[in-house]
Amino acid sequence: MNERHFGAKLTSEGAAFRLWAPAAKRVELLLEKPYPLAAGRHGWFEIEVPGVKAGTRYKYRIDGEIDVPDPASAFQPEDVFGPSEVIDHASFTWRAEDWRGRPWHETVLSESHVGAFTPQGTYRAMIERLDHLVETGITALELLPLADFAGSRNWGYDGVLWYAPDSAYGRPEDLKCLIDEAHLRGLMVFLDVVYNHFGPEGNYLGRYAPSFFTEAQTPWGSAIDYRVPQVRAFAIENALYWLDEYRFDGLRLDAVHAITELGEIPMLHDLSLATGEFAAQTGRHIHLVLENDDNTVGVLDPIQDPPRGKYRAQWNDDYHHAWHVKLTSEKQGYYRDYQRAPLSDIARCLGSGFGYQGEASEHRGGRARGKPSGGLPPMAFVNFLQNHDQIGNRAFGDRLESHVKPEAIEAALAITLLAPAIPMLFMGEEWGSKAPFPFFCDFKGGLAEAVRKGRRDEYAWAYATYGDDVPDPLREATFESAKLDWENRGGSGRARLALVRELLAIRRRYIMPRLAGARFGEAQASDEGMLNANWRMDDGARLSLTANLSDRAIIGQSCERRGTPIWGTPEDTMKPWSVCWCLEAR
CATH class of the missing domain: 2.60.40.10 (Immunoglobulins)
Structure with missing residues (x-):
């Protein structure tokens, strides 16, 4: 490079x-x-x-x-x-020398936090669990940010030294060993990177390079000035550094809507171009994914390989929010934008990508959000039912399993894991883990107290009701509570794990080989709770979904007339929370 x-x-x-x-x-x-x-x-x-x-x-x-x-x-x-x-870096001996990655359409993501993934919380300890991911049908491990942060524990979004993998998890060679072992098993490894701000503690750039920052503010600190050539190079070289020296297969760029783009050519475009050149030089599959609250359509292209200014996909928050409201009936914060007709919002996401494609968002003060996205391939969207944000940004860091009946979650999984978008699970979701993932950090002094106060203000209702039972983000016990309950994988989680493995085996057999050229079709939801959707696959086959997402049986059309069932039993009377997938060959 x-x-x-x-x-x-x-x-x-x-x-x-x-x-x-x-x-x-x-x-x-x-x-x-x-x-x-x-x-x-x-x-x-x-x-x-x-x-x-x-x-x-x-x-x-x-x-x-x-x-x-x-x-x-x-x-x-x-x-x-x-x-x-x-x-x-050159002294490390890679064993998976011939690894070139996997194409995007084969991606099934597991988002994981190194410190909470195992009791030991290290890169080396993760290696012992890689076989579980492979056996489950997961093809890509996505790590929360590793850039060095202050203290011994953190989600990772407070990193201040972007090139240094945090020592709390081990040394650089340990991280390389994890990635190498993943590649030997056919697993891709993605890294979450944060280019919209620096963390609040341990960042000295303002003293000797104040031109790194603009006067604008993000929700997490001063905005970075990518008009400055050296600043732009710092971020782009960092992306290439992770891909080259550590052989990550892809990057997920956090909250790019908070990157202040004032230059003529956006930094994101330049980063994609540089990554594409690197991919072409090395012959590797490299995948770039965005988190972008603006639902910007023009930056997405999952087919372009290598990248030439575009990004493979975007995390589809609309899909998550609609499902969350459907399953929990919650309506606080951004969930109020989906409370009117969550099943219709789910149908729109399945039928054309984003839920918001230019409509006014009440949560955003009536501002229009997004652009029409039905012309994009379904692979331009990463769909999920849970992730670190949506679990952790709750007072107790509680998962869906704590509130929603199993049959409803299983129906949602049967749709998410077989739909032609790229699916993502949060660590432990495959066995229905109930381990919380509360917000945690290890700041000191005044900053620690400011974090405590901020959490108390944000979740005043919880503190008023539960008092000291609300997890303190600064206590080590809060971090320890987030560690995965692996012991439940073979116990209470056995049936859920078997379900997820079966669904992903069906995806691998029927969906993946037809996914590269798949296009959106139509999707509709009824007031009674019926959901119907279809897609045209790469080989011309028609994939169709029929689901009853309600608590009562519904007489409706069976998917038997739409091809060969690949999941679920086709019946004219759909049982509550039942899902049927059919594939009709061309």
Whole structure:
């Protein structure tokens, strides 16, 4: 790949160090003694030091006033405030040498948090559970953000050193080993990355590179100014770094609607182009996915391979929200936008992608949201019933299993896992885990108290009712409660796991081979609770869905007349919460 501009790089004689610090007058490299860096053009400082080896720890001293880690640090063994460590990425021996990834239409995602996935909470410990994912029918492990954050526990969205996988989970070689072992089993590995803000603790860029930021604010901090060439390069090189040095198969870009795009060419377009060039050079399948509350259609193209300015797919929050309202009848916050007719909203998502395609959103003050999306392939959407946000942004971090009867969840899974969109499960969902996933972090001092206050204000009703029973996000016990209940996989979760495995086996046999060229068809919902939908598949076959998503039996059309049943029993009288899928060959 192209030469990197940021961070420390080993050379034949030692190591070269570069720092972009346009507001600094003097920069020193701190090793066993200070080394002054030479000031270059456009705010760059650099030096080559002979004799430096992998494992060397270093910091930068700015204007003789403050010592800071490398913003492109490859590893922080002593957390975000400690020294950076020089890493020799070339020294790792990959076993899955011939791995080139898998095409997008084969993707079935499992979103997972490294720290909560196993009791040990490490990269190495995850390896022991990879066979479970393969046996379930999952083809891609998606990791919540790993960029180094302050403290020993965090969701990952407070990262401040984008190039350093957090030391709470292990060393860089441990992460590489996890990815290598996944590839040996045929599993892709995706990484969630955050390019809309830096975390609130441990970010020193404002001191020596204030032009990194604009005056605009995101919900989580100052907006990043991607009009600045060096800032844009910092993010794009970071994306390529994860794909190259760690061999991730794809990236999920968090909340891109919060990226302030003021330049002529959006950073997201440039990032996709650079990624596409890398994919072409290496012959690998690389997949880029967005989270975008704006429901922007023009940036999505799941067929374009390699990417050339577009993105494979977007997380479809509309699909989740409509299902959540249908299953729980909740109407707080953004759920109020779906309370009028949630089943019709589900039908719209199944029939044309987004739920909001230009309509006014009450939750957003009447602002129009989205564009018509039916012309996109179904693969442009990642559909899910649960994820880290939708579980964790609740007072108790409780899952659907705590509120919804099993037959309703199972009907929703039978639709989600066989529909032609890309399905995603949240870790443990495959066996109906009830382990909560509450918000947790490990900040100190005033920031910790501010987080506590913010949560108390946001969930005042819960604190008023349950008091100290509401999880404190700063307590270690809150994090420990989020660890997966693997012991229930073979116990109370056995039947659910068998169901999910059967559904994904059907997807692998009947849906995946026909998915690459699939197109939306029609979808309708009735007031009684009937849902009908169809799609035209790549080989011309017609895939159809008939479901009764209500508590009473409904006399309706059987899917028997629409082809061969591949899931469910075709009956003219549909039982409550029953689902039937049929495939009619061309």
